[in-house]
Amino acid sequence: MRNLCMTVSYDGTAYNGFQIQPIGKTVQGEIERAMAMLTGEDVKIHGSGRTDAGVHARGQVFHVHTNASIPVSKWPVALNSRLPQDIVVLTAIEVPLLFHSRRSAKRKTYRYSIRTGKYPDVFRRNYEFHHYNPLRVHAMRDAMSALVGEHDFTTFTSIHSTKRSHVRTIYKAWLEEEGDVLHFYFTGNGFLYNMVRIIMGTLMRIGEGKMEAARMAAILAARDRSLAGPKAMAHGLTLWSVEYEELDFEREARQ
Amino acid sequence: MRNLCMTVSYDGTAYNGFQIQPIGKTVQGEIERAMAMLTGEDVKIHGSGRTDAGVHARGQVFHVHTNASIPVSKWPVALNSRLPQDIVVLTAIEVPLLFHSRRSAKRKTYRYSIRTGKYPDVFRRNYEFHHYNPLRVHAMRDAMSALVGEHDFTTFTSIHSTKRSHVRTIYKAWLEEEGDVLHFYFTGNGFLYNMVRIIMGTLMRIGEGKMEAARMAAILAARDRSLAGPKAMAHGLTLWSVEYEELDFEREARQ
Missing domain, CATH: 3.30.70.660 (Pseudouridine synthase I, catalytic domain, C-terminal subdomain)
Incomplete structure (x- = not known):
C-alpha cells in the first residue's frame, strides 16, 4: 500500500464542484473513474478541500492509497490520458502513509x-x-x-x-x-x-x-x-x- | 439605409466556423439571429473572411446594411445581450455605404x-x-x-x-x-x-x-x-x- 499525493488543475465550469455529489459530474468522480480505468482498483481520493460548482483550481491537492505498482512519475500522464480535457494532473509524489491532503495542509x-x-x-x-x-x-x-x-x-x-x-x-x-x-x-x-x-x-x-x-x-x-x-x-x-x-x-x- | 462595421471576438470551439453552413452552429448565424431579435430586420452580415470550425477570433470584422435607427454606440452592448457568451461584439462604427469588410481590408x-x-x-x-x-x-x-x-x-x-x-x-x-x-x-x-x-x-x-x-x-x-x-x-x-x-x-x- 502506497500513499500518493497529486496536484491537479481543473476548469470547474462543467462540474458540480470537486467533491462527489448525489447529482452531477464532479472532479473527484472523474479522477476516481480514471484511476479505476488505470489500476482496476476502486479507490477513493481525498481532496485538500471542496470547491463549489463552477470554481476552478490551478493547484488542488489530493492523496490516494493504492496498491498499483505504476512508478510515481508515470501517474500524471497515465491519468491525463484517461481524464476529460478540463482536468489535468500536474504532479504526483509518494508521501508517508499518514499524510492527509486536508489535515496536513498548512x-x-x-x-x-x-x-x-x-x-x-x-x-x-x-x-x-x-x-x-x-x-x-x-x-x-x-x-x-x-x-x-x-x-x-x-x-x-x-x-x-x-x-x-x-x-x-x-x-x-x-x-x-x-x-x-x-x-x-x-x-x-x-x-x-x-x-x-x-x-x-x-x-x-x-x-x-x-x-x-x-x-x-x-x-x-x-x-x-x-x-x-x-x-x-x-x-x-x-x-x-x-x-x-x-x-x-x-x-x-x-x- | 446605413452601413455599420463591427469588430467581434469569438471562441470558435463550439462553432462550425464563421460563415453560415448547411449544418451546424456558426458565428455568422448567431450574429444574424441577434440582429433580427434586436431590429426585426432579416439582415445578412458580411465577414472579412471565413474562419474554420474551431478557429477563434480576437478581432474579426463584418459589415451590415441596416435601416435600424439605433445609435451606433449602442450596438455592441445591445447585440451582446442577445448573443451567446462565446461571441462578444467589441466596436461598431458607421462607414460609407461602399465599405466592404472583405474587399476593403488591407x-x-x-x-x-x-x-x-x-x-x-x-x-x-x-x-x-x-x-x-x-x-x-x-x-x-x-x-x-x-x-x-x-x-x-x-x-x-x-x-x-x-x-x-x-x-x-x-x-x-x-x-x-x-x-x-x-x-x-x-x-x-x-x-x-x-x-x-x-x-x-x-x-x-x-x-x-x-x-x-x-x-x-x-x-x-x-x-x-x-x-x-x-x-x-x-x-x-x-x-x-x-x-x-x-x-x-x-x-x-x-x-
Missing part, C-alpha cells in the same frame, strides 16, 4: 478575478467575473487589509456552516492589477464555506462606493452574515495553491 | 499558439495546441522569414482551393515566446484556405527536427502541397486583427 491560497470595462474577454469569460463599471481599487485594497490576521469569520461564511469554530487566520491578502483585470489573492490556514466569495461580494460593494472601506473591520467584528455583501459568482474563483511542510510541488513540477 | 493578422511541455494549461486548452516535446525555436524562426514577401503560396493551401491566383504577400511573420508558449504571428494582404494551418504544420516539422529550416524557401518555390507538412489543428489559430485604411478599431474601442 496554507491555502485562493484567487478571485474581476474584469472591469464594457466587455468581457471572450477567452477568459469562464474565469473572470465581468463588472461593467469601474471599481475603487484603493478602497478595496484598504478593506482587504482589515481581514489579515486571526479572526472569527462568521460574518463571511454561509449561515449553513456546520463548523464548530469560525476562527481562521488570513496570512496575506493582496490585489494585483493586470490591465483591466483585478486579481484578489487570499492566503490563509483555512477557509470557511463560501468565505472567499462572501468577502469578494463585500469588497465589490466597497469598490462600487456602496460601503466605506473602513466598515470592513466593524462588520468582521460583528460576526453577523447579514452585514456582509452577497456571495460573489463562483466562476471568478480559483483555488490557487495548497502548501504543506516539506512538500514543494513547484519544485516537483520542474523535475 | 492587412490581416493571424496568430497560432503552441504550448510545449508535459501538460496543457487547462484554462487555455481550447486556444493553444499542446506539443509535448520541445521545439527548435531558432529553426522555426529562420523558416518563417522565408515566407515574408510576395509569393505564390500553392504549397501552403488546400488542394481544394478554387482561387484563381495563389499569390499573396506576407508583410511580417514573427514569433513571440511567453513562458512555455510560442505565439506565431503572420500579417499579410490575404490568406488562402488553410494557409496558416499548413504553414504551421510545416513549421512544427522543422521545430521537431524532421525538416531543415533551409528547406522552407525551396518547398515554397516548388508550389507543391505534398511537400508541406500536415494541416495543424484548428484550435491553436486565432484571427488576430483586420486592418483598413482610415479605420482604427483600437482607437474606437478606447472611446
Whole structure:
C-alpha cells in the first residue's frame, strides 16, 4: 500500500464542484473513474478541500492509497490520458502513509478575478467575473487589509456552516492589477464555506462606493452574515495553491 | 439605409466556423439571429473572411446594411445581450455605404499558439495546441522569414482551393515566446484556405527536427502541397486583427 499525493488543475465550469455529489459530474468522480480505468482498483481520493460548482483550481491537492505498482512519475500522464480535457494532473509524489491532503495542509491560497470595462474577454469569460463599471481599487485594497490576521469569520461564511469554530487566520491578502483585470489573492490556514466569495461580494460593494472601506473591520467584528455583501459568482474563483511542510510541488513540477 | 462595421471576438470551439453552413452552429448565424431579435430586420452580415470550425477570433470584422435607427454606440452592448457568451461584439462604427469588410481590408493578422511541455494549461486548452516535446525555436524562426514577401503560396493551401491566383504577400511573420508558449504571428494582404494551418504544420516539422529550416524557401518555390507538412489543428489559430485604411478599431474601442 502506497500513499500518493497529486496536484491537479481543473476548469470547474462543467462540474458540480470537486467533491462527489448525489447529482452531477464532479472532479473527484472523474479522477476516481480514471484511476479505476488505470489500476482496476476502486479507490477513493481525498481532496485538500471542496470547491463549489463552477470554481476552478490551478493547484488542488489530493492523496490516494493504492496498491498499483505504476512508478510515481508515470501517474500524471497515465491519468491525463484517461481524464476529460478540463482536468489535468500536474504532479504526483509518494508521501508517508499518514499524510492527509486536508489535515496536513498548512496554507491555502485562493484567487478571485474581476474584469472591469464594457466587455468581457471572450477567452477568459469562464474565469473572470465581468463588472461593467469601474471599481475603487484603493478602497478595496484598504478593506482587504482589515481581514489579515486571526479572526472569527462568521460574518463571511454561509449561515449553513456546520463548523464548530469560525476562527481562521488570513496570512496575506493582496490585489494585483493586470490591465483591466483585478486579481484578489487570499492566503490563509483555512477557509470557511463560501468565505472567499462572501468577502469578494463585500469588497465589490466597497469598490462600487456602496460601503466605506473602513466598515470592513466593524462588520468582521460583528460576526453577523447579514452585514456582509452577497456571495460573489463562483466562476471568478480559483483555488490557487495548497502548501504543506516539506512538500514543494513547484519544485516537483520542474523535475 | 446605413452601413455599420463591427469588430467581434469569438471562441470558435463550439462553432462550425464563421460563415453560415448547411449544418451546424456558426458565428455568422448567431450574429444574424441577434440582429433580427434586436431590429426585426432579416439582415445578412458580411465577414472579412471565413474562419474554420474551431478557429477563434480576437478581432474579426463584418459589415451590415441596416435601416435600424439605433445609435451606433449602442450596438455592441445591445447585440451582446442577445448573443451567446462565446461571441462578444467589441466596436461598431458607421462607414460609407461602399465599405466592404472583405474587399476593403488591407492587412490581416493571424496568430497560432503552441504550448510545449508535459501538460496543457487547462484554462487555455481550447486556444493553444499542446506539443509535448520541445521545439527548435531558432529553426522555426529562420523558416518563417522565408515566407515574408510576395509569393505564390500553392504549397501552403488546400488542394481544394478554387482561387484563381495563389499569390499573396506576407508583410511580417514573427514569433513571440511567453513562458512555455510560442505565439506565431503572420500579417499579410490575404490568406488562402488553410494557409496558416499548413504553414504551421510545416513549421512544427522543422521545430521537431524532421525538416531543415533551409528547406522552407525551396518547398515554397516548388508550389507543391505534398511537400508541406500536415494541416495543424484548428484550435491553436486565432484571427488576430483586420486592418483598413482610415479605420482604427483600437482607437474606437478606447472611446
